[in-house]
Amino acid sequence: MCGIVGLFLKDKALEPQLGALLTDMLITMTDRGPDSAGIAIYGDETASESKLTVQSETPDADFAGLAEALQAELGGAVTLERRDTHAVLTVPAGQADNARSVLRQIAPTVRSMSFGDTLEIYKEVGLPKDVAARFEVSAMTGTHGIGHTRMATESAVTTLGAHPFNTGSDQCLVHNGSLSNHNSLRRKLQREGIHIETQNDSEVAAAYLTWKMQNGASLGEALEQSLDDLDGFFNFVVGTKDGFGVVRDPIACKPAVMAETDQYVAFGSEYRALVNLPGIEDARVWEPEPATVYFWSHTDTNSLNKKVA
């Protein structure tokens, strides 16, 4: 069992409240996943900068001088803003992936949580309310965000085993369920050159989508193909720089409910997670269909909502 929450804002007026709304939703899902929690937030884009979110078990030692060391290697301006065990490093635009490789050399105990232009991921072991408080999630602003509360089944309860997973620039995925073919698929993706950090089944799903999108698929197409290639139980909620997608496996035994108003699209494992959203009383509320890809985008107004099986 795990809990998923997601919020994709259509109305810019709600952007300052994104973190607060997601925090409330996340804490409501504590019963479904009390062992760890995480949140992915898509914030403002700065044209000249990309960013990495990193984490350390010993942040005092690891983060001291890290920006300077990275700047010396990359050559452009690097800044570091610490949040508890995590820090956001800004690097020159387009350098995030390169910075990740450099960090593995110069700071091997620093772990990359996410990279991209707008995405930040914060995740830790502990109760959702404690995790949200450590990172001050309620004060965060942004265009869309995804949260996860974890009750582990397929791999250890660790920071890296927590969701969301980020395997490509500005991409993230959270998962409720369990995959049966993740070991063989992990080997296949690794042969294709995809970097996979953990033994976690959900990270393989994230890496699978990244691989599909690297080979030209849109997020919607990648999600459709996941229905053929992933075996097991899954509700996925995924984020990209400008989009938000949902898919359930054909058996659809993991719970899901969605709500849409003129202001937002929201996902919750249970309706409880949605009850404090503004205007929920008048929202269109529905259970997403099995084997059906739902996708909303800030840039593509013809958002996909397509049945594939």
Add this chain to the structure above:
Amino acid sequence: MQTYDLEAEGLRGLNASLHAQSEQTSQTNWEVVNPKGSHAIAVGLDAPIEVSVQGSTGYYCAGMNKQATVHVKGSVGPGVAENMMSGLVKVDGDASQYAGATGHGGLLVIKGNASSRCGISMKGIDIVVHGNIGHMSAFMAQSGNLVVCGDAGDALGDSIYEARLFVRGSVKSLGADCVEKEMRPEHIELLRDLLARAESDAKPEEFKRYGSARQLYNFNIDNAY
């Protein structure tokens, strides 16, 4: 009318108060406000009382109901009226997975749609869904009636025993050993009564009946593999 604020007073207090009602109770009308998707609302009732829930609920609303009437003025999460024994459960909105699962008796009315596994392993309950139902509904259904005024999803009535399934719209696919059957006059009469009690104006003549081909459950050796 007794009004109970679930958010302020908590779930255990509600169910304890409802369980304390007997056949002779004078507190026959209860209103639950601020359900906010909470689980296990009005579960295990066993008295002729009427409970109205002013909003949507989470898992297992009105589970194991006996005698009582529970009216949800919203949608319900998974397992509404699971293992109901008697009484009436009415949902104004939609129902999530396994609505009315394993129910032995009583009537479950869903004014909206029900999702997957509606009436799974039903054992005598009557279920009337005004909208559509999802896949694997009435799986291993043993007895009772499932009435669907809209469409049914994949694998309707898979491995069904003796329940009767009535569908007005399309059936995406039938499950193993489930077949269409003749609508006889007694089925029209049965359906007319169920539709009337469920406040549906659908006409019984518009429905098709499905049930067991009785080739699977008696361990016919030809079905072994």
